[in-house]
Amino acid sequence: MIEGSHAWHHPVYVAILGLVAERAGLRPPSCPPAALEGIHRAMVRAGLSDLETYQARLEEDPALLDDLLVELTIGETYFFRNPEHFDFLRQEALPEISRRRGPEHVVRLWSAGCASGEEPYSLAVLMMEEGYEDRMRVYGTDVSRAALARARAATYGDWSLRGPQAHRMWPFLHQEGKRYHLERQVREHVHLGYLNLAQPSWPSATSGIREMDVILCRNVLIYFNRPTIQAVAHQLHATLAEGGFLITGPSDPSLNEFAPFDTLVTDWGIVYRRPGATPKAPRIAHRVTPAEAPAPPAAALPLAPPQAAPQPPPPIAAPDSALPGVEEARQALARGDWHEAALRAGVLQEDPGAAAVAVRALANLDLRAAVHACAEAAARHPLAGELRYLEALLLLGMGRLPESERAVRQALYLEPSLAVAHLTLGIILRRQGDPQGAKRAFRTAESLCAVLPPEAPVPLSDGESASKLEAVARAERTRLEREEAEENH
Ligand SMILES: C[S@@+](CC[C@H](N)C(=O)[O-])C[C@H]1O[C@@H](n2cnc3c(N)ncnc32)[C@H](O)[C@@H]1O
Structure with missing residues (x-):
């Protein structure tokens, strides 16, 4: 396998993906490192160790190309889905x-x-x-x-x-x-x-x-x-x-x-x-x-900037756990039994809280499947900010920054006082080269945490205290300010 952060641009990989686009219509992979690993696995299955030989064989052997497609798409499905x-x-x-x-x-x-x-x-x-x-x-x-x-x-x-x-x-x-x-x-x-x-x-x-x-x-x-x-x-x-x-x-x-x-x-x-x-x-x-047909739900949500002067966050409602079984799924998640948690929560998809548990569990089993499941759950529960936030985190983890930004802004549109989402937005914007936007987002996260009691757990933060999260946001912001000052000198 060709290693390194530029492996992705290697002409043989580019040629392989060109072939995949031409023969199977696939768009460029959203997660290049995962696609590289997939290509490598398919090559090993074909009994080859040389990338150029593999590329040449792909051109002439349709069965090899089919086998590669398995790596570049998710065969995820289940009975009576949707x-x-x-x-x-x-x-x-x-x-x-x-x-x-x-x-x-x-x-x-x-x-x-x-x-x-x-x-x-x-x-x-x-x-x-x-x-x-x-x-x-x-x-x-x-x-x-x-x-x-x-x-x-x-x-x-x-x-x-x-x-x-x-x-x-x-x-x-x-x-x-x-x-x-x-x-x-x-x-x-x-x-x-x-x-x-x-x-x-x-x-x-x-x-x-x-x-x-x-x-x-x-x-x-x-x-x-x-x-x-x-x-x-x-x-x-x-x-x-x-x-x-x-x-x-x-x-x-x-x-x-x-x-x-x-x-x-x-x-x-x-x-x-x-x-x-x-x-x-x-x-x-x-x-x-056709002209009035709606866009898919994700795109239909208007985007709103984070509140300039944040209000104290309303008490975040405990996730809706009215359905029996959600609590068991949460417990399985808490003890790290991902499979059990995903199985238990997966059957309760009409409950947005359960859908979030299923996504969190899946994220530990198969990241791509989790992204997929999260987008599906978010479309089913368009008002669930937690699902949009989770989607943003997963996409961020895969380096899909513009999509991650879109998801976190949708989460903030639904729950403007979600401090963790402002913090995440700051990280995304910093990585996208927008230090001013990132500073604003970190500052908002700081202010939202500051109005909470210092030891209070911040909603959706996995129990992180308000004072700790405020310190993280402040450190991020001051780092950007320092960098800016150094550049201006
Ligand atoms: C996520 S599964 C969908 C399964 C099922 N339709 C569902 O929604 O549960 C995606 C499937 O699309 C198939 N696929 C990808 N590209 C394809 C193509 N060019 N022609 C036919 N099937 C394709 C993959 O092999 C995979 O089995």
Whole structure:
């Protein structure tokens, strides 16, 4: 492996990522050091130790490139992820499709980017629950052959069952030790196959990827560069039957500017639809034109500067722990049992406090998965300042400074008196070369701590006292002032 802080600019790495962008449409990695390590791991798996040889082999062996993609994307998924999407299908889309296409119609559903299969199998179970057992066809495709092999094996652990509605899978699982095998009854409804979304090979009659009534393409578009998002949006549109529904993930980019979808703002989130069918969905709250379609939740929050003259912070409400189980998750987190904490909190995602516990636990297990989970939770709970703050910390840890700044400003918009967020903003601004902004942020953090009793724990600081945090902010500010004075001499 090529070492050092400039390794990233080495022409062979640049060429490898160029190839990944060209063949799989991935945007440049948000965390270059993690991507370098991933490239290195894939190279070792290929039995090679020389980077240039590996690059040459990647050019000619598609299987090697697929294997590398596993390192550059997250195959993170679980059963009935984002249950509101399945509620939308059950309550709105399926009855509407049935009415429109008649009781004989075989409903066609596609999980595009299905990873290890939890998503298409959840679709199959939903269809069985709703009585479509004899008139459904579910497809699941992915670019990762390793993930597809896991999907075909259909044997899962607790981790895949951590979602709040995983219990819907229980009737179709049988347990052996710590693993759960999915019954053939569900498996036989799902047709799994390799498909690279970034290639123009679809829609296609040969693969069956065409005329879909429902497409889930969730948490995949986030990896793509803009030209690929545009091309994929067009292809998704062309793959839908008239009146068909497309659902993307909460942190995926908006598609309405790229293809002529109807964008529906529903009680269950944003849904895209290929026009052409009689619009007859009474509970669909609002149909919008592309021009008025909303930006994703993260971008929709207006940014506000921190308060110039901070007020004493209101007592921060204890995180909402109304749901049973949140306290157990917190205790697991406190004793460092990350896996247990993530599992317990993961099933309580409707509680923002539990979502924060899950993110904190995940951060100790898989940083990239934690960032992903945090963005998802923040989109689900747009008023939870803690989630935005955690997102900022995670992004800061990965060196993604502009995104981290955006997240911390959103946290401050929601909770202007959050001293730890001002401190974090100061650190981000200093690292981005804005000493004036950084000084202002540190000063605000100092003032907010100063109005608290010295021994009082500062909210969201993991129990740090007000006097200690004030001293940290002051030290940061005075360091900047000293540096400024030295420069002026
Ligand atoms: C986070 S998982 C999403 C799984 C599932 N859709 C969900 O939301 O739970 C992202 C998946 O996208 C797949 N992927 C990335 N680039 C792809 C491409 N060019 N074509 C098809 N799948 C791709 C990855 O292999 C990975 O399995």
